Amino acid sequence: MGTIPTENIEQIAAANDIVEVIGSYFPLKRAGSSYKALCPFHQEKTPSFNVSSPRQSFHCFGCGAGGSVFRFVMDYEHLDFPSAVKKLAARAGIPVIEEYASSGGDDRQHEARRTLLQLHAEAAEWFHENLLKREWASAARDYLKRRGIDRQVAGNWKIGFAPDAWDASLKWAFDRGYRRSEILQSGLVKPRDENRPEGDVYDRFRNRIMFPICNDVGEVIAFSGRVLGSDAETAKYLNSPETPLFRKGNVLFGLHKTKRAVIDAKSAIVCEGQLDLITLFEAGITNVVAPQGTAFTEHQARTVKRYADEVVLCFDSDAAGKKAGERSLATFVENFGVQSTKLSDGGLGARGRGPAERSLDAFLQHDLIIRVAVMPPGQDPDSLIRVEGTEAFKKRIAEAPNYLDYWLDCEAAATDLSATGAKMQLARKLAETVARVHDPIMRGEVASKVSARIGVPPGDFAALLARPMRDRSAAQTTARVQPAVAPRHDIAMLCLLALRDPDARAFLLDENWREVLAQTPDSDMLVRILEGDLRPDDPPSINAFMSTLEPGEEALVAAWQLQRIPPNTAAVAKDWWTGLQQSAVRRQLQIAEGRMQIPQLSAGEMTSLQKQVVDLKAQLHELSAFSPPRVLDK
Numbered sequence: 250m251g252t253i254p255t256e257n258i259e260q261i262a263a264a265n266d267i268v269e270v271i272g273s274y275f276p277l278k279r280a281g282s283s284y285k286a287l288c289p290f291h292q293e294k295t296p297s298f299n300v301s302s303p304r305q306s307f308h309c310f311g312c313g314a315g316g317s318v319f320r321f322v323m324d325y326e327h328l329d330f331p332s333a334v335k336k337l338a339a340r341a342g343i344p345v346i347e348e349y350a351s352s353g354g355d356d357r358q359h360e361a362r363r364t365l366l367q368l369h370a371e372a373a374e375w376f377h378e379n380l381l382k383r384e385w386a387s388a389a390r391d392y393l394k395r396r397g398i399d400r401q402v403a404g405n406w407k408i409g410f411a412p413d414a415w416d417a418s419l420k421w422a423f424d425r426g427y428r429r430s431e432i433l434q435s436g437l438v439k440p441r442d443e444n445r446p447e448g449d450v451y452d453r454f455r456n457r458i459m460f461p462i463c464n465d466v467g468e469v470i471a472f473s474g475r476v477l478g479s480d481a482e483t484a485k486y487l488n489s490p491e492t493p494l495f496r497k498g499n500v501l502f503g504l505h506k507t508k509r510a511v512i513d514a515k516s517a518i519v520c521e522g523q524l525d526l527i528t529l530f531e532a533g534i535t536n537v538v539a540p541q542g543t544a545f546t547e548h549q550a551r552t553v554k555r556y557a558d559e560v561v562l563c564f565d566s567d568a569a570g571k572k573a574g575e576r577s578l579a580t581f582v583e584n585f586g587v588q589s590t591k592l593s594d595g596g597l598g599a600r601g602r603g604p605a606e607r608s609l610d611a612f613l614q615h616d617l618i619i620r621v622a623v624m625p626p627g628q629d630p631d632s633l634i635r636v637e638g639t640e641a642f643k644k645r646i647a648e649a650p651n652y653l654d655y656w657l658d659c660e661a662a663a664t665d666l667s668a669t670g671a672k673m674q675l676a677r678k679l680a681e682t683v684a685r686v687h688d689p690i691m692r693g694e695v696a697s698k699v700s701a702r703i704g705v706p707p708g709d710f711a712a713l714l715a716r717p718m719r720d721r722s723a724a725q726t727t728a729r730v731q732p733a734v735a736p737r738h739d740i741a742m743l744c745l746l747a748l749r750d751p752d753a754r755a756f757l758l759d760e761n762w763r764e765v766l767a768q769t770p771d772s773d774m775l776v777r778i779l780e781g782d783l784r785p786d787d788p789p790s791i792n793a794f795m796s797t798l799e800p801g802e803e804a805l806v807a808a809w810q811l812q813r814i815p816p817n818t819a820a821v822a823k824d825w826w827t828g829l830q831q832s833a834v835r836r837q838l839q840i841a842e843g844r845m846q847i848p849q850l851s852a853g854e855m856t857s858l859q860k861q862v863v864d865l866k867a868q869l870h871e872l873s874a875f876s877p878p879r880v881l882d883k
Contacts, residue, residue: 252347253331253334253345253346253347254346255782255793257343257345257346258319258334258789258792258793258796259787259789259790259792259793260343260789261334261337261338261341261343261345262305262317262318262319262337262788262789262792262793263788263789264337264341264343265318265337265340265341266302266305266318267300267301267302267305267306267307267317267318267321268284268300268302270318270321270322270337270340271284271286271300271307271318271321272284274289274325274509275289277300278296280299282301282302282303283299283300283301283302283811284299284300284302285297285298285299285300286298286300288309288311288312288314289325290309290312290314290324291309291311291312291314293311297309297310297311298311299811301810301811303788304788304791304810304811305317305318305788305789305791305792306788306791306792306795306806306807306810306811307320307321307807308804308807308808308810308811313804313808314804315803315804315805315806315807315808316795316800316803316804316806316807317791317792317795317796317803317807318337318792319333319334319337319792319795319796320795320796320800320803320807322336322337324800325509325512326508326509327508327512327555327556328465328466330796332465332466335466336466339466347359358493361431361434361493362493362494364427364431365431365434365435365492365493365494366468366469366470366494368422368425368427368431368432368435368437369435369461369468369469369470369471369472369494370468370469371425372418372421372422372435372437372469372472373407373409373459373461373469373472374407375409375421376407376409376410376411376459376461376472377403377404377407377408377409377459378409379409379410379411379412380393380403380408380409380410380458380459381400381403383410383412385412385413386410388477389410389458389477392458392477393408393458396524396528396631397528397531397631397635398524398527398528402527402531405531406460406461406527407461407469408458408459408460408527409458409459409461410457410458410459411452411454411455411456411457411459411474412452412455412456413455413456414452414455415451415452415455416451416452417452418432418437418438418452418453418454419432419437419438419450419451419452422435422437422438429450432450433446433450434492434493435489435492436453436471436472436489436490436492436495437452437453437454437472437489438450438451438452438453439451439453439490453474453487453489453490454472454474454487456476456477457474457475457476457477457487458474458475458477459472459473459474460472460473460474460475460502460523462488462489462495462500462502462541463505464494464500464505465504465505465508466505467505470492470494470495470500471488471489471492471494471495471497471500471541472488472489473486473487473488473489473502473523473541474486474487474488475487475522475523475524486522486523488541496548497541498541498546498548498549499546499548499549499552500541500549501538501539501540501541501549501552501553502523502526502538502539502540502541503523503526503527503530503537503538503539504538504552506530506535507526507530507535507536507537507538508556510535510536510537511536511537511538511553511556511557512556512557513536514536514557515557515558515559516536516557516558516559516560516561517536517537517538517553517556517557517559517560517561518534518536518537518538518561518563518622518646519537519538519539519540519553519560519561519562519563520537520538520539520563520629520630521539521540521563521629521630522539522629522631523539524631525539525563525629525630525631526538526539528630528631528634528635529630529631529634529642532634532639532642533639534634534639534642534643534646536557538553558618559618559619559620560618560619560620561619561620561621561622561646561649562619562620562621562622563621563622563624563630563646618651619651620649620650620651621649621650622645622646622649623645623649630642633645653695653698657679657698657699657702657703660675660678660679660703661675661702661703664703666703666704672703672704672705673705675703676699676700676703676705676709676710676713677713679699679703680699680710680713680714683695683696683699683714684714692714696710696711696714733774733799733801733802733804733805735805736771736772736773736774736775737771739825739828739829740769740771740772740774740775740829741809742821742825743757743775743822743825743826743829744774744775744778744809745809745812745814746814746818746821746822746825747775747778747779747785747822748778748783748785748791748806748809748810749785749809749810749814749818750785750814750818750819750822751784751785751786752818752819752822753818753819753821753822754779754785756819756822756823756826757779757822757826758779760826762779763776765826765829765830765833766779766829768833768836768837769829769832769833774802774805777798778794781794781797782794791810794806795807827872830872831869831872831873834865834868834869834872835869837861837865838862838865838866838869841858841861841862841865842862844858845858845859845862
């Protein structure tokens with residue numbers, strides 16, 4: 250990925266008013282010159298989330314979150330900076346410029362990616378038009394209608410149809426001006442002989458309902474085609490092959506539409522196919538995702554963990570669905586050591602208990618919870634919601650059990666609890682695992698549930714608990730971004746003035762600020778502000794500068810953006826700056842006087858130090874006329 254120039258970032262920031270952008274996500278209430286709302290980043294009852302239109306920044310006085318319009322989109326949508334820039338650029342209709350260090354292969358690769366994205370976007374429109382308008386697509390329309398997919402829903406998801414022909418897509422792409430190599434690279438066609446890609450090619454998708462697969466920012470990067478009939482010799486779903494745009498194991502279908510709901514619910518319902526997801530989403534169950542194959546990969550599981558605290562696996566009750574669920578469950582277990590549940594009545598069985606049981610130590614040390622909703626025989630989420638309705642399906646999701654209950658049931662069922670010896674042996678085994686729970690409250694709750702289930706008095710079971718284990722490594726802890734610590738008051742005041750007032754900034758830039766700040770502790774942020782290419786009276790340039798900061802630093806700058814600045818800013822800046830100069834001179838003076846105490850100094854060295862001390866004292870005397878009593882020396 251190339252570098253987005255500062256000028257382009259400023260242009261995009263200027264075209265996206267932060268009040269309008271944030272107001273498109275949730276309502277803002279005017280409060281004087283700013284706007285307020287309940288903070289979306291922490292739970293609160295009284296609004297402490299402030300948005301400043303003049304400063305084009307936001308800040309929460311409750312949790313400390315804050316920054317530019319880019320930071321809001323990054324945090325709210327869980328995007329990286331380039332993706333947030335592209336999203337806001339698309340909103341304003343501004344092209345994103347990406348500069349590359351080298352102009353050879355990188356430029357060609359970038360241009361090839363743009364061409365593939367354009368080809369996929371146009372193909373999605375073509376497939377969709379086929380579904381809606383072509384007579385030969387009537388069977389597909391009828392099939393979708395039976396599945397509850399009407400014209401509006403098909404338009405929401407750009408569902409389409411591929412003709413039952415060997416070269417329809419190929420001819421369409423040629424007519425659009427695409428080269429054979431580009432069409433082949435897209436995966437829309439495939440060579441008749443895989444060993445001879447230069448030979449004849451034919452359409453990959455034929456007589457299939459087409460579902461566009463999008464990345465996080467909504468760009469079409471691949472397709473999934475579903476057959477109309479139930480031909481056992483044909484795969485029900487056919488996905489695009491691996492391409493420069495698409496890695497099947499890295500993408501979750503529908504996430505570009507459902508991500509916000511997953512974040513809000515802190516829970517992701519995972520279903521098996523595209524139609525299941527679309528049916529649930531259109532029925533109002535919007536915190537849902539679907540893998541691109543039959544089971545979750547490690548990358549997909551980690552993607553979900555970025556957005557949710559809980560996962561509810563919701564696979565079909567047939568053999569394929571159970572098998573997919575088991576593999577998905579194993580992926581979560583192996584990668585996170587999460588809490589999980591059975592797939593269905595006996596779905597995991599003895600074979601399924603193995604990896605879950607071995608991973609239970611880790612299950613109870615992580616925040617991500619896995620539950621599994623049981624589908625009745627012969628039903629999948631799509632058919633079930635049409636039979637039972639939305640509320641019944643929500644109830645089924647809400648009542649999906651967690652792993653602890655299943656684990657206890659399995660262990661108790663395999664033990665003769667009427668035999669004292671067997672019961673105590675089981676109690677010791679369970680106590681070894683419960684003892685590994687770090688949180689004392691959770692450990693107490695788990696211990697109470699275990700003792701009640703196996704019929705051992707709580708006190709007796711508590712006596713069996715070993716001391717909790719320490720974290721095995723720092724990697725097991727969840728890293729949280731801490732807000733930046735504000736510098737001392739005099740530095741903070743100069744930061745505020747250098748950010749907010751052109752005259753104060755001009756004064757500081759005319760001073761020997763690099764020399765003074767090099768000798769001043771806690772001045773890193775002021776150095777960055779003075780080095781930054783920003784204009785205090787131009788919010789887009791401030792937003793571009795803030796995009797170079799770490800999240801905690803950006804939140805600090807956003808807080809400064811909402812503070813009042815004193816009158817006579819240039820004079821105030823001069824006062825505080827003089828105080829910093831005095832502090833720097835005093836430190837130099839202390840160092841020089843300390844060196845004079847070193848024994849065995851030569852006469853020349855002593856003379857030089859004495860002259861330095863005299864000069865430094867003269868500088869202090871000269872600066873004393875501007876010595877404000879509020880300056881803090883450190």
